[in-house]
Amino acid sequence: xxxxxxxxxxxxxxxxxLVNDLKGAPVRVxxxxxxxxxxxxxxxxxVATTLLSTSEIAWPxxxxxxxxxxxxxxxAEVVGVDGEAREVLLKDGQKIGYDTLVLATGATHAYFxxxxxxxxxxxxxxxxxxxxIRRRILLAFERAxxxxxxxxxxxxxxxxxxxxxxxxxxxxxxxxxxxRTTLPKEFRNIDTxxxxxxxxxxxxxxxxxFAEDLSDYARKELEKLGVELRFGEPVTSCTAEGVxxxxxxVPCRTIVWAAGVEASPAAxxxxxxxxxxxxxxxxxxxxxxxxxxxxxxxxxxxVLREDGSPVPGIAPAAKQQGAYVAKAIKAKLAGRPVxxxxxxxxxxxxxxxxxxxxxxxxxxxxxxxxxAWWVWGLAHIYFLxxxxxxxxxxxxxxxxxxxxxxxxxxxxxxxxxxxE
Ligand SMILES: Cc1cc2nc3c(=O)[nH]c(=O)nc-3n(C[C@H](O)[C@H](O)[C@H](O)COP(=O)(O)OP(=O)(O)OC[C@H]3O[C@@H](n4cnc5c(N)ncnc54)[C@H](O)[C@@H]3O)c2cc1C
Numbered sequence: 402x403x404x405x406x407x408x409x410x411x412x413x414x415x416x417x418x419l420v421n422d423l424k425g426a427p428v429r430v431x432x433x434x435x436x437x438x439x440x441x442x443x444x445x446x447x448v449a450t451t452l453l454s455t456s457e458i459a460w461p462x463x464x465x466x467x468x469x470x471x472x473x474x475x476x477a478e479v480v481g482v483d484g485e486a487r488e489v490l491l492k493d494g495q496k497i498g499y500d501t502l503v504l505a506t507g508a509t510h511a512y513f514x515x516x517x518x519x520x521x522x523x524x525x526x527x528x529x530x531x532x533x534i535r536r537r538i539l540l541a542f543e544r545a546x547x548x549x550x551x552x553x554x555x556x557x558x559x560x561x562x563x564x565x566x567x568x569x570x571x572x573x574x575x576x577x578x579x580x581r582t583t584l585p586k587e588f589r590n591i592d593t594x595x596x597x598x599x600x601x602x603x604x605x606x607x608x609x610x611f612a613e614d615l616s617d618y619a620r621k622e623l624e625k626l627g628v629e630l631r632f633g634e635p636v637t638s639c640t641a642e643g644v645x646x647x648x649x650x651v652p653c654r655t656i657v658w659a660a661g662v663e664a665s666p667a668a669x670x671x672x673x674x675x676x677x678x679x680x681x682x683x684x685x686x687x688x689x690x691x692x693x694x695x696x697x698x699x700x701x702x703x704v705l706r707e708d709g710s711p712v713p714g715i716a717p718a719a720k721q722q723g724a725y726v727a728k729a730i731k732a733k734l735a736g737r738p739v740x741x742x743x744x745x746x747x748x749x750x751x752x753x754x755x756x757x758x759x760x761x762x763x764x765x766x767x768x769x770x771x772x773a774w775w776v777w778g779l780a781h782i783y784f785l786x787x788x789x790x791x792x793x794x795x796x797x798x799x800x801x802x803x804x805x806x807x808x809x810x811x812x813x814x815x816x817x818x819x820x821e
Contacts, residue, residue: 406501419718454809524658537655539810560773561653565606577598619752643726
């Protein structure tokens with residue numbers, strides 16, 4: 402057993418990459434996560450919209466390290482850090498000592514000061530969120546089939562998605578396809594094709610992070626899928642009866658929140674400055690200022706690129722930061738100089754619209770349409786963990802593509818048909 406103890410909090414993209422890259426280093430590692438699974442968040446919307454099942458996009462964290470006796474995995478929630486004592490504080494009162502600490506605790510959605518909207522407008526971050534959204538979508542169709550009041554039926558068949566970033570666009574596209582191609586033949590009292598899918602964006606266009614021509618293409622594809630787009634006005638209230646967009650009230654029973662990001666409270670635990678989204682501001686070596694041995698990486702860190710723009714909160718950035726910190730720890734233990742400042746390499750931006758269109762911006766080339774969709778699909782399959790799951794997801798997609806059937810349509814958790 403090695404003496405130097407590295408504690409990694411968060412088994413997401415950044416944390417897992419870091420522990421993988423520490424293989425062979427003279428360290429003992431403790432990986433702490435409040436969930437027992439690593440989640441492939443980029444495909445979470447496919448669980449929420451009945452394309453994939455939960456086990457196709459999440460894997461037990463401890464299973465990754467079964468052949469690494471120096472790695473201990475703990476299922477526990479971190480609630481603070483005692484920098485003086487060099488200890489991580491757990492929710493149950495236990496403390497874990499560290500020599501080097503890496504906080505990779507990610508981010509979640511933010512309601513811009515309206516946390517009271519969360520129960521009626523769940524965001525998409527965890528498997529529980531995805532199954533809750535899936536259940537609400539499926540129950541809305543079931544209730545509409547039983548409903549005799551036309552106004553209530555219309556509200557049940559109205560789905561509002563707030564935020565037209567990649568997640569909002571992906572959700573809107575697939576819900577529309579579900580209503581228009583998968584469900585129509587299965588219902589007798591309602592025409593599911595008449596379901597309204599409304600995508601609300603306070604800004605002037607969808608997928609604002611992409612170039613205007615790609616964003617314009619995505620808008621046209623959404624319109625072809627029957628998605629109604631509302632730009633330029635923010636959502637001002639969300640209730641169980643509906644959503645208010647600007648001043649207009651839209652009766653609906655299903656709202657999904659896909660806007661806003663808030664980092665985990667790592668900056669508060671360390672008592673260091675944070676940016677507006679709560680991300681801990683770290684130095685060029687990803688260290689928390691004033692601490693020699695505490696690193697913050699991934700979505701919970703605020704890191705600037707050489708040109709002053711922020712490193713984006715996406716999976717490749719978290720993985721690159723995990724790899725960088727592993728290198729820094731190894732160098733320090735070997736008595737070598739620490740690597741130069743962290744350098745982020747942007748590999749491209751991707752988003753899908755429905756089951757056969759996507760946009761991709763690699764910087765040197767832009768793609769759209771079905772070619773982009775195939776590249777998007779292959780990239781995501783490549784990044785899934787393990788051959789078995791790559792084959793499983795590829796097979797699920799092929800089946801959906803050919804049959805137009807969504808296979809993961811089980812209503813679980815609360816089965817009640819009554820309004821919640
Ligand atoms: C719906 C959705 C779609 C996305 N799509 C894409 C995409 O298409 N492409 C892309 O590149 N990126 C995408 N992202 C972003 C990408 O998933 C994140 O950038 C990436 O997950 C960040 O990695 P991370 O390691 O910083 O955090 P995460 O992967 O979020 O991992 C954080 C881990 O920390 C754990 N944790 C949090 N708090 C605590 C605590 N207090 N104690 C113990 N454990 C804790 C969590 O359980 C989690 O396992 C998407 C994100 C979402 C939510």
